[in-house]
Amino acid sequence: MFGIYFGNYLQSKGLISKEQYHEILKEMKSARLKMGLLAVVNGLMTEEQAEQVNQLQQMQDRRFGDIAVEKGYLTKEQVEDLLKQQGDQYLLFVQALTEHGYLSLEEIQSELKSYKKEERLSALDLDAIKSSELDKIVQVFLKEPSIPPVMKDYIALIARNMIRFIDTDLRLEQAERINSIRLPYIASQELEGDFRFFVGISGEKEAILAVASTFGKEEFTTVDEDSLDAVCEFINCNNGLYASKLSEEDTIEELMPPAMYKNNTKINTEGAMYKVPMYISGKRLELIICMEAKWQING
Amino acid sequence: MAKFLIVDDSRTSRKILRGILEEAGHTVVGEATNGQEGYDRYVEFQPDVVTMDITMPVLDGIGGLKKIKEAYPDSKVVMVTAAGQRNKMVEAVESGADEFIPKPFDAEQLVATLQKVIEK
Numbered sequence: 001m002f003g004i005y006f007g008n009y010l011q012s013k014g015l016i017s018k019e020q021y022h023e024i025l026k027e028m029k030s031a032r033l034k035m036g037l038l039a040v041v042n043g044l045m046t047e048e049q050a051e052q053v054n055q056l057q058q059m060q061d062r063r064f065g066d067i068a069v070e071k072g073y074l075t076k077e078q079v080e081d082l083l084k085q086q087g088d089q090y091l092l093f094v095q096a097l098t099e100h101g102y103l104s105l106e107e108i109q110s111e112l113k114s115y116k117k118e119e120r121l122s123a124l125d126l127d128a129i130k131s132s133e134l135d136k137i138v139q140v141f142l143k144e145p146s147i148p149p150v151m152k153d154y155i156a157l158i159a160r161n162m163i164r165f166i167d168t169d170l171r172l173e174q175a176e177r178i179n180s181i182r183l184p185y186i187a188s189q190e191l192e193g194d195f196r197f198f199v200g201i202s203g204e205k206e207a208i209l210a211v212a213s214t215f216g217k218e219e220f221t222t223v224d225e226d227s228l229d230a231v232c233e234f235i236n237c238n239n240g241l242y243a244s245k246l247s248e249e250d251t252i253e254e255l256m257p258p259a260m261y262k263n264n265t266k267i268n269t270e271g272a273m274y275k276v277p278m279y280i281s282g283k284r285l286e287l288i289i290c291m292e293a294k295w296q297i298n299g
Numbered sequence: 300m301a302k303f304l305i306v307d308d309s310r311t312s313r314k315i316l317r318g319i320l321e322e323a324g325h326t327v328v329g330e331a332t333n334g335q336e337g338y339d340r341y342v343e344f345q346p347d348v349v350t351m352d353i354t355m356p357v358l359d360g361i362g363g364l365k366k367i368k369e370a371y372p373d374s375k376v377v378m379v380t381a382a383g384q385r386n387k388m389v390e391a392v393e394s395g396a397d398e399f400i401p402k403p404f405d406a407e408q409l410v411a412t413l414q415k416v417i418e419k
Contacts, residue, residue, distance in 0.1 A: 216311040230311040240381025257356045
């Protein structure tokens with residue numbers, strides 16, 4: 001994950017080319033081993049146990065290690081050890097940059113300082129990005145103080161599922177508070193219950209098609225009813241996991257049928273609405289979320 | 300091999316489910332996009348098993364399940380749920396749902412669950 005953020009910065013500065021950036025990311029993807037595979041190879045779990053944990057992961061928004069510990073297949077110490085074996089993404093990225101001869105160590109250190117300054121990151125923020133732990137990274141981009149904690153949880157969940165179901169090349173930008181937005185199209189769903197909640201996904205054609213094609217297991221070429229239906233299904237599955245998590249805390253949320261809008265849609269709210277830019281393989285998506293406020297959709 | 304009716308408002312879900320069922324050697328005799336249409340198609344096709352999404356417009360999956368079970372107590376209806384619809388799941392069990400399959404679909408698990416329902 002560190003490579004996606006810092007690599008994008010280096011690319012935007014013209015210090016590495018798009019091709020070099022993708023080459024390094026590809027190398028890093030193959031360097032990062034799956035937890036289940038590592039556990040089996042280390043003789044800590046059987047293949048059946050790993051498969052069972054993978055299946056449970058499909059139904060619950062929890063990490064492989066947490067489920068394996070709960071099932072008694074791994075200890076917390078073993079999980080920590082396996083995480084280390086997965087590789088330090090920061091060091092792997094730095095190593096790749098130097099080994100390919102794209103940048104020297106001194107240049108990397110200097111660019112890291114510029115990156116921190118330009119992106120207005122604190123030392124803790126940069127540590128979070130270096131850690132490559134998604135939950136920590138997401139918090140770096142949710143600095144807007146009015147975002148409620150339950151909404152932060154939701155954004156973290158959708159980011160995890162983007163990586164799990166759509167594309168590991170996911171990068172967030174700073175969330176923004178807005179009152180109104182006009183979008184060419186949006187796939188959405190509302191939740192009702194202890195609080196009202198609206199979530200929608202819009203974005204560049206290529207990004208929408210990437211979500212639709214990957215999740216819908218079908219090659220889409222235009223943003224139409226069918227591709228937006230697949231994005232709606234992705235949102236629906238996310239919201240199911242979110243509602244499931246809330247129900248453990250005795251908060252009841254009911255999923256409404258997903259809805260799509262295709263005609264230059266305008267969304268207004270009297271309260272707070274948030275726009276979270278998410279890039280998958282460099283293409284921009286916009287996550288629109290509204291909670292505890294009245295909203296109006298025209299289009 | 301069994302005859303299936305797929306009831307889901309999402310084209311994506313219907314398509315993926317149809318692919319998994321046909322790959323497993325089953326036949327999909329019909330599709331519907333809400334509970335009412337699902338009931339109508341059930342009467343028309345008399346399938347061995349119905350897969351019924353819960354969240355749908357017009358008449359939701361619980362409504363569709365109740366209608367089918369009331370008219371055809373021996374019918375087999377499997378509810379399709381996005382995780383988290385616990386209240387709805389309790390209501391579905393009380394209304395006679397035979398099984399649940401979670402979204403997103405895991406082909407192997409889905410086929411095994413449906414096989415159990417077929418053999419019931």
